[in-house]
Amino acid sequence: MDNTEEIAAGAAVRLAGARKAYGDVRAVDGIDLTIAPGEVVALLGPNGAGKSTTVDLILGLGRPDGGTVSVFGREPADAVRDGMIGAMLQSGTLLDDLTVRETVGLVGKLHRRSMPLAEALRRAGIEEIADRRAAKLSGGQKQRVRFAVALVADPDLLVLDEPTAAMDVGARREFWKSMHAFTETGRTVLFATHYLEEAEEFADRVVLMRSGRVVADGSVAQVRALAGGRTIRAVLPGASEGMLTALPAVTDFELRGDRISLSSTDSDTTLRALLNAAPAAHDIEIGAVGLEGAFLSLTSDEPEEALR
Numbered sequence: 001m002d003n004t005e006e007i008a009a010g011a012a013v014r015l016a017g018a019r020k021a022y023g024d025v026r027a028v029d030g031i032d033l034t035i036a037p038g039e040v041v042a043l044l045g046p047n048g049a050g051k052s053t054t055v056d057l058i059l060g061l062g063r064p065d066g067g068t069v070s071v072f073g074r075e076p077a078d079a080v081r082d083g084m085i086g087a088m089l090q091s092g093t094l095l096d097d098l099t100v101r102e103t104v105g106l107v108g109k110l111h112r113r114s115m116p117l118a119e120a121l122r123r124a125g126i127e128e129i130a131d132r133r134a135a136k137l138s139g140g141q142k143q144r145v146r147f148a149v150a151l152v153a154d155p156d157l158l159v160l161d162e163p164t165a166a167m168d169v170g171a172r173r174e175f176w177k178s179m180h181a182f183t184e185t186g187r188t189v190l191f192a193t194h195y196l197e198e199a200e201e202f203a204d205r206v207v208l209m210r211s212g213r214v215v216a217d218g219s220v221a222q223v224r225a226l227a228g229g230r231t232i233r234a235v236l237p238g239a240s241e242g243m244l245t246a247l248p249a250v251t252d253f254e255l256r257g258d259r260i261s262l263s264s265t266d267s268d269t270t271l272r273a274l275l276n277a278a279p280a281a282h283d284i285e286i287g288a289v290g291l292e293g294a295f296l297s298l299t300s301d302e303p304e305e306a307l308r
């Protein structure tokens, strides 16, 4: 076994030079990613960045055109067959006529090693709706049933594609509480999300994708630092979009009445230009960017510019 194979065997997930194209679209364009057992990783990126395609490759739903993908050192499809991976996808449909209990129970029976049905229902917070038919469930409740379906195989790796998309704030909080209980047992989780606060709060590590590539990979603090930007807030009488767009090093801005908030990759330069253009600006505050600012600057169309 050479060094590369050794890493692959010890990793929960390993993508090496993985590529996948749909016609001319390079959905995944050479991704190297190793996830160690026990890590909770958030996959972030704007629409079309390649998150779902990456997830599909890890689940064996698609084969890479180039490079390799392995899960616990095996072909993804084999790992799925052996119940090592639980998945919750955006497109997962439920059978309308089955009750929640029947649905989760049925999936549990398909697996050699599964957790007791009652435990899966409890962990997903759906005991109270266990006798309801899928057709009668709300969007958020269906999401929780899908979570139970992913959990019932008692998988070593959970892969979740935008798991809380249809959930309200309360359901989201409950969902992450049960996820915490799951990850405390040393399981590995990879979740794709659009909610930066979820990544900030629940992931050990953030992988930022753009145009099929990984543009940042590290802890929330590391990714934030990578962007190296600042936010500038000020009160600016007569501020206009045109004027803010013209300022140098600005990656994003918000304008509410006289209040402006700018994300800048070089706050000194932006501020100088701002005071030049609008000497009446006052109540100026400069702060470090949050994950959201890092996300915007690292996934914008001019990443080199943003990182400069």
Ligand SMILES: Nc1ncnc2c1ncn2[C@@H]1O[C@H](COP(=O)(O)OP(=O)(O)OP(=O)(O)O)[C@@H](O)[C@H]1O
Residues within 6 Å of the ligand: 022, 025, 026, 027, 045, 046, 047, 048, 049, 050, 051, 052, 053, 054
């Ligand atoms: N089955 C397909 N056929 C053709 N093109 C596809 C297919 N699936 C994805 N694509 C394209 O590949 C690129 C990556 O899509 P993907 O769904 O992986 O992105 P994503 O990051 O998950 O986006 P979103 O946040 O919108 O779910 C997009 O340009 C998309 O249009």
